[in-house]
Amino acid sequence: MQKLTYERERELLNQLTLDDEQAFTTLFHSYKNKIYGFILGITSSKEISKDIVQDVFFKIWKMRRRACEIENFNALVYRMARNAALDHLKRASRESTVLSHLSVISKESTSDDPFEDIKASEIKVKYESALQKLPKQQRLVYELKHLQGIEYAEIAKKLSLSVPTIRSHFRNALNSLKSNLFLTLFIIITHF
Incomplete structure (x- = not known):
């Protein structure tokens, strides 16, 4: 899918406010591969990166009623993706520590x-x-x-x-x- 113009993106965000699933699908397809690659660079896991992309867009769908308030959708999506990837890494680190202690215990x-x-x-x-x-x-x-x-x-x-x-x-x-x-x-x- 080709890159969206600023005007087209604004139009899609306004439509998204009205629960327009097609507008959401267009935004998703416009960003999913770029976001996936970005997250993959952080997590180094295809499976986790796919999950995070889905989570990010699920959150966007949940906040759709306020979509017209989004000034810079590109920045928002990347920030959400980065935060989700970093949260995953922190969680994985904590799990690794707990697992090492549990391994010793068991x-x-x-x-x-x-x-x-x-x-x-x-x-x-x-x-x-x-x-x-x-x-x-x-x-x-x-x-x-x-x-x-x-x-x-x-x-x-x-x-x-x-x-x-x-x-x-x-x-x-x-x-x-x-x-x-x-x-x-x-x-x-x-x-x-």
Whole structure:
């Protein structure tokens, strides 16, 4: 699709205010490839970049009633895309940190120090308990992703769910485990 003129873009934004799906589709097709390439440069993931493009345009659709107030649509779309990509990277970094801690917790201890073995055993029991408290779907996604190393797309296919839903279940499982284990870990580590 060819680049939109400023006048045509303004016209489409005015139409979008009136819930014009065709105007939205035209804006989407005019920007999707540029935004996808931009996001791909930040995330280095085709799958994530596609998801972010969809999320950005979903947000634009939700704010369509105020579309005529947008001064610079191009700048808005790129800012939304950049922010979404950076938010994804921050979230992924936090998840990576939590996963590394959970990996340590879930492994058996083979220390020469009996107190370390007791700590590790107690931590493992708390971890297993926290894992069992997760809702069934979250636990299943967590186990498939973290413990078995299966990719989001494959899990989504296996469970007949969307990739964003799988990501959401995994993120929620991590947050629950982190919050359920934080105090326990702190108490165990500081009292031995």
